[in-house]
Amino acid sequence: MAGNERMIRGRVIAAHGRHYQVELDDGQLRQCYTRGKKSGICVGDYVDIEIQGQEEGRIERIHERRNLLYRSDEMRAKQFAANVDQLLIVVAVEPLFSDDLTGRALAGAFSADISPVILLNKSDLSKGLPLARARLAEMAALGVPVVETSTLHPDALRDTLLPLLAGKTSLLLGQSGMGKSSILNILVPDARADTQAHSLALGTGKHTTTSSRLYHLPDSQGDLIDSPGFQAFGLKHLGQTEVEQGFPEFAPFSQHCRFYNCTHRHEPGCGVLEALEKGLINDKRHELYMRILAESTAPQKY
Numbered sequence: 001m002a003g004n005e006r007m008i009r010g011r012v013i014a015a016h017g018r019h020y021q022v023e024l025d026d027g028q029l030r031q032c033y034t035r036g037k038k039s040g041i042c043v044g045d046y047v048d049i050e051i052q053g054q055e056e057g058r059i060e061r062i063h064e065r066r067n068l069l070y071r072s073d074e075m076r077a078k079q080f081a082a083n084v085d086q087l088l089i090v091v092a093v094e095p096l097f098s099d100d101l102t103g104r105a106l107a108g109a110f111s112a113d114i115s116p117v118i119l120l121n122k123s124d125l126s127k128g129l130p131l132a133r134a135r136l137a138e139m140a141a142l143g144v145p146v147v148e149t150s151t152l153h154p155d156a157l158r159d160t161l162l163p164l165l166a167g168k169t170s171l172l173l174g175q176s177g178m179g180k181s182s183i184l185n186i187l188v189p190d191a192r193a194d195t196q197a198h199s200l201a202l203g204t205g206k207h208t209t210t211s212s213r214l215y216h217l218p219d220s221q222g223d224l225i226d227s228p229g230f231q232a233f234g235l236k237h238l239g240q241t242e243v244e245q246g247f248p249e250f251a252p253f254s255q256h257c258r259f260y261n262c263t264h265r266h267e268p269g270c271g272v273l274e275a276l277e278k279g280l281i282n283d284k285r286h287e288l289y290m291r292i293l294a295e296s297t298a299p300q301k302y
């Protein structure tokens with residue numbers, strides 16, 4: 001098998017259209033492409049490449065993924081990150097974050113079997129802090145860690161976050177203006193992720209991350225994938241079972257549903273609706289579940 005001798009393993013760290021930057025196990029970077037038109041490859045994927053010339057490579061195989069995150073827009077679902085261990089959802093004291101988007105990000109994480117962590121940034125804005133904390137109480141009650149950060153105190157931010165990130169691939173997700181770029185810049189000094197202020201200074205308007213990219217934290221303390229904002233983190237592609245997995249607090253109650261394929265919306269004998277009635281499930285969470293389910297474009301199994 002002469003061809004296999006030139007096959008080398010690497011990880012996709014950036015994707016631009018059909019061009020991929022692959023970091024080989026020895027740290028070498030290669031510009032790679034695929035044979036076909038549709039590749040289905042995304043940042044975080046482990047791949048085998050065949051070396052081509054001095055700097056290029058052709059992706060021959062994608063290793064099996066532990067998980068895969070999608071973002072869906074009006075038209076379709078696109079995969080945007082693979083093999084993620086942890087989802088860091090950045091919210092801020094100001095501008096106040098959206099409950100709906102935060103709940104959706106959590107549902108996306110749970111349904112893909114990724115542990116979520118909420119970063120409550122701008123904790124230096126002490127006036128608004130109690131309200132932000134109160135709004136997160138519902139998520140903290142689900143067992144989701146809520147970590148307070150401020151980019152005005154970079155050393156403290158590093159001390160808090162680096163132990164959480166060690167040995168893992170974490171995905172940074174945040175609504176615009178929450179401080180995602182500022183956090184990335186502190187954790188990865190050479191990330192050069194422009195902050196909004198920088199982009200405004202250049203007159204290019206609002207900074208937005210348009211594609212995902214994987215960065216290494218200093219001293220091999222883990223990997224961080226920066227990703228496009230929350231708005232793009234749609235969940236339309238999730239089917240009923242996956243949407244339900246996005247709400248793990250329903251699980252103890254759905255065991256008691258009369259119908260095995262109960263959708264917990266209107267069915268008689270539904271354990272979830274019963275728990276909702278008794279106040280054991282938060283009604284805002286159930287409303288979000290209903291909204292996500294109503295938007296689903298996945299083939300319905302019921």
Ligand SMILES: Nc1nc2c(ncn2[C@@H]2O[C@H](COP(=O)(O)OP(=O)(O)OP(=O)(O)O)[C@@H](O)[C@H]2O)c(=O)[nH]1
Pocket residue numbers: 121122123124125149150151152174175176177178179180181182183194195196197206207208209229
């Ligand atoms: N007071 C305070 N301001 C912060 C903090 N972190 C970021 N900011 C400010 O919040 C604004 C937005 O920060 P960015 O880092 O650009 O936010 P982003 O989430 O990356 O937003 P986009 O660039 O739109 O994706 C900037 O003016 C930052 O200076 C913080 O911890 N405290």
Ligand SMILES: [Zn+2]
Pocket residue numbers: 254257258262263264265267269270271272273
């Ligand atoms: Zn039910």
